[in-house]
Amino acid sequence: xxxxxxxxxxxxxxxTPRVLKLTLGALAELEASMxxxxxxxxxxxxxxxxxxxRDVLSLVVAGLRGGGWxxxxxxxxxxxxxxxxxxxxxxxxxxxxxxxxxxxVGR
Numbered sequence: 001x002x003x004x005x006x007x008x009x010x011x012x013x014x015x016t017p018r019v020l021k022l023t024l025g026a027l028a029e030l031e032a033s034m035x036x037x038x039x040x041x042x043x044x045x046x047x048x049x050x051x052x053x054r055d056v057l058s059l060v061v062a063g064l065r066g067g068g069w070x071x072x073x074x075x076x077x078x079x080x081x082x083x084x085x086x087x088x089x090x091x092x093x094x095x096x097x098x099x100x101x102x103x104x105v106g107r
Contacts, residue, residue, distance in 0.1 A: 007098040009063065011091040012082035020063025020091060022099040030062040043100075046093045053085070059092035 002008040002019055009020045022030070027039065035054065036042050042059075045051045061073045081088050 009091045009094045014079050019067040021066040022095050023066035026062040026066030033058050043096050056089045056092045063095045
């Protein structure tokens with residue numbers, strides 16, 4: 001079960017709930033792989049709805065790795081994500097929000 005206070009988000013991959021989290025190491029890896037100059041720019045793309053599937057995939061991979069997964073982005077090309085691309089994009093956006101904001105009580 002995810003812990004939003006710890007920045008965690010759950011995504012169901014091939015029928016298995018996976019906890020995603022942007023740890024410091026995952027964030028560093030994400031920055032290295034991004035096609036942007038900062039995490040703030042990536043967050044702004046998500047807020048404005050101008051994110052790409054590459055952005056979503058990069059965030060999901062970083063979050064999975066932060067949650068303990070040891071795969072590569074290529075491993076996700078043939079998996080089934082419950083809720084499809086919309087669920088993946090939602091999880092990616094939540095990861096960004098939860099990495100930098102403390103959740104409000106009751107959320």
